[in-house]
Amino acid sequence: MGTIMTEQTQATDPKKPVPSQTENKPDIIRVEGMNKWYGDFHVLKDLNLNVRQGERIVICGPSGSGKSTFIRCINRLEEHQQGKIIVDNIELTDDIRNIDTVRREVGMVFQHFNLFPHLTVLENCCLSPIWVRKTPRKAAEEAAMEYLERVKIPDQANKFPGQLSGGQQQRVAIARALCMKPKIMLFDEPTSALDPEMIKEVLDVMIELAGSGMTMICVTHEMGFAKTVADRVIFMDGGEIVEEAPPHEFFTNPQEPRTQKFLEQILQH
Amino acid sequence: MAEPMLKPPKSAISPITWVRQNLFSGWYNTLLTLVVGYLLVIGVGPVFSWLFFDATFLGSGPSDCTGTGACWLFISERLNFFIYGFYPDDLQWRVDVMFGLLALSFVPQFIERFPGRKWFGLFGLTGLPVVGYFLVPGGNFGLEVVESSKWGGLMLTLILAYIGILASLPIGIVLALGRRSEMPIIRGICVVFIEVWRAVPLITVLFMASVMLPLFLPDGMNFEKLMRALIGITLWQSAYMAEVIRGGLQAIPRGQYEAADALGLGYWKKTGLIILPQALKMVIPGIVNTFISLFKDTTLVLIIGLFDILGTVQSTITDPAWQNVAIEGYVFVAFCFWVFCFGISRYSQNLERKLDTGHRT
Numbered sequence: 001m002g003t004i005m006t007e008q009t010q011a012t013d014p015k016k017p018v019p020s021q022t023e024n025k026p027d028i029i030r031v032e033g034m035n036k037w038y039g040d041f042h043v044l045k046d047l048n049l050n051v052r053q054g055e056r057i058v059i060c061g062p063s064g065s066g067k068s069t070f071i072r073c074i075n076r077l078e079e080h081q082q083g084k085i086i087v088d089n090i091e092l093t094d095d096i097r098n099i100d101t102v103r104r105e106v107g108m109v110f111q112h113f114n115l116f117p118h119l120t121v122l123e124n125c126c127l128s129p130i131w132v133r134k135t136p137r138k139a140a141e142e143a144a145m146e147y148l149e150r151v152k153i154p155d156q157a158n159k160f161p162g163q164l165s166g167g168q169q170q171r172v173a174i175a176r177a178l179c180m181k182p183k184i185m186l187f188d189e190p191t192s193a194l195d196p197e198m199i200k201e202v203l204d205v206m207i208e209l210a211g212s213g214m215t216m217i218c219v220t221h222e223m224g225f226a227k228t229v230a231d232r233v234i235f236m237d238g239g240e241i242v243e244e245a246p247p248h249e250f251f252t253n254p255q256e257p258r259t260q261k262f263l264e265q266i267l268q269h
Numbered sequence: 270m271a272e273p274m275l276k277p278p279k280s281a282i283s284p285i286t287w288v289r290q291n292l293f294s295g296w297y298n299t300l301l302t303l304v305v306g307y308l309l310v311i312g313v314g315p316v317f318s319w320l321f322f323d324a325t326f327l328g329s330g331p332s333d334c335t336g337t338g339a340c341w342l343f344i345s346e347r348l349n350f351f352i353y354g355f356y357p358d359d360l361q362w363r364v365d366v367m368f369g370l371l372a373l374s375f376v377p378q379f380i381e382r383f384p385g386r387k388w389f390g391l392f393g394l395t396g397l398p399v400v401g402y403f404l405v406p407g408g409n410f411g412l413e414v415v416e417s418s419k420w421g422g423l424m425l426t427l428i429l430a431y432i433g434i435l436a437s438l439p440i441g442i443v444l445a446l447g448r449r450s451e452m453p454i455i456r457g458i459c460v461v462f463i464e465v466w467r468a469v470p471l472i473t474v475l476f477m478a479s480v481m482l483p484l485f486l487p488d489g490m491n492f493e494k495l496m497r498a499l500i501g502i503t504l505w506q507s508a509y510m511a512e513v514i515r516g517g518l519q520a521i522p523r524g525q526y527e528a529a530d531a532l533g534l535g536y537w538k539k540t541g542l543i544i545l546p547q548a549l550k551m552v553i554p555g556i557v558n559t560f561i562s563l564f565k566d567t568t569l570v571l572i573i574g575l576f577d578i579l580g581t582v583q584s585t586i587t588d589p590a591w592q593n594v595a596i597e598g599y600v601f602v603a604f605c606f607w608v609f610c611f612g613i614s615r616y617s618q619n620l621e622r623k624l625d626t627g628h629r630t
């Protein structure tokens with residue numbers, strides 16, 4: 001699998017991260033027979049997924065298929081009712097200490113950025129390291145500046161989020177999540193709320209991050225990104241995982257009719 | 270980049286140009302200006318004459334007042350009573366110290382460049398009540414005791430309003446958070462508390478505090494009337510405050526909670542660092558509105574026999590030695606209230622402007 005991808009993309013994109021060699025790595029996320037309901041509505045149906053350390057997963061599927069709900073279960077923004085979710089060897093249960101531990105290791109980037117508007121960019125980034133990780137302020141600020149440099153906006157550190165463009169805000173949101181030095185990053189349609197000309201600057205940051213060996217789960221419809229970065233693409237529909245394949249196979253030879261239909265629709269646009 | 274957006278440039282138009290553009294920019298505008306000006310002179314002129322030009326400011330007694338203008342002599346003669354009530358003359362320095370500290374804490378808040386004004390304000394919210402607690406009633410450190418029944422006038426008004434405001438804000442915050450709690454018992458208690466207190470007029474609360482509360486308290490435990498009034502006012506005010514703050518809490522988008530959760534901030538850090546700062550900022554106008562109405566509502570303590578500034582004035586204007594000084598008295602009271610309420614309002618506008626980070630979520 002790895003060789004095919006290298007050949008295919010090295011020609012097209014020089015920024016293509018090295019394919020992650022994760023075959024021997026341990027699983028960092030295990031989802032087993034997971035079910036979730038909203039009242040009577042069965043939103044997630046018997047999901048199974050293992051993610052190895054350093055793997056990059058892209059989840060796609062039609063709107064309302066449960067993609068957001070699924071990744072929000074992984075850091076317990078949503079509760080599941082049946083089955084198991086084990087993140088970094090910790091099972092997510094009602095135990096608040098487990099939840100806190102998992103959330104410290106899992107960063108999340110939202111569609112609408114969700115930056116804290118009353119804090120500056122730097123304060124947004126330092127908040128959690130200082131209050132949750134108990135990092136001394138000075139060290140936290142230095143680390144935050146490093147991440148802001150990595151997402152290429154160190155010069156905006158003392159502005160408020162409301163003074164930045166959408167693309168800049170989303171990059172701050174990525175830096176904010178990274179400041180917690182998470183082992184896993186979740187992205188929920190990080191470019192869907194952006195104007196077209198800003199999508200690339202965010203994707204570039206994400207591609208760079210993928211190259212650094214971060215475990216990533218991205219809900220996105222950016223198929224170019226999926227082809228470049230993903231180790232596996234997962235297609236969800238109606239709360240089920242319909243198909244799961246390496247990007248090359250997924251895009252060239254989808255097995256399920258539902259996947260074929262979905263790909264036809266989005267590739268038309 | 271956002272600076273010009275936050276602060277529009279001041280217009281560079283001279284006053285004369287302004288007058289010409291706005292008041293005399295056509296024959297009908299000129300006519301309108303002249304008519305309105307004439308009416309103002311006719312209407313406001315006599316008021317000004319009464320207030321200032323014909324008024325008596327100096328003199329030695331009631332007979333010096335002319336009767337055609339205001340008799341401000343009455344106010345200055347009785348000023349001591351209006352400010353301190355029956356607080357003994359030789360101990361009034363203690364109250365003066367409090368007035369001084371109050372001014373020191375809050376006047377700098379209006380001066381943009383005052384160094385360390387934050388700390389003065391912080392002292393006003395923390396140290397000031399503590400100093401007042403020891404200084405005004407006395408009884409410690411060799412200070413002579415002054416019964417609260419002797420307190421009155423402006424001093425009493427300020428004590429009621431200040432403590433009511435200071436205590437109702439944190440209690441209101443706790444109630445508002447409690448009302449949104451996921452724990453049914455806590456939520457229930459807060460809902461009942463808020464709905465009960467909000468449904469009762471302040472007069473009733475004050476009556477109950479002065480007449481009924483002693484019946485419920487265990488034997489041997491009793492507070493002075495002032496203390497009971499303060500407790501009543503504070504709890505009543507907290508219920509209002511809670512609802513104002515709840516409005517702010519509800520306006521915070523869900524994404525803010527989720528981002529805080531995802532970063533691993535627990536409930537208290539999330540609430541204290543993310544949710545409350547934004548919610549409170551959003552409802553500053555509502556909070557200030559509540560403060561101002563509380564400030565004015567303190568006059569109701571008159572009916573349980575406490576002499577606030579209105580009470581002292583009202584009991585004096587009937588003095589037969591002075592004739593017809595009721596208007597002067599009420600104008601004086603109104604002026605005092607206006608000064609404080611306007612100050613609160615101005616300060617809140619400063620604060621809103623300062624806290625504006627140019628973001629609407």
Ligand SMILES: Nc1ncnc2c1ncn2[C@@H]1O[C@H](COP(=O)(O)OP(=O)(O)O)[C@@H](O)[C@H]1O
Nearest residue numbers: 038041043061062063064065066067068069070
């Ligand atoms: N809080 C909720 N309560 C009830 N239904 C919900 C809630 N959140 C999402 N849903 C429903 O669950 C389904 C999956 O939603 P979501 O995970 O947001 O889909 P996606 O992210 O794939 O577009 C949708 O049908 C949506 O209407």
Ligand SMILES: [Mg+2]
Nearest residue numbers: 067068069189
């Ligand atoms: Mg979604």
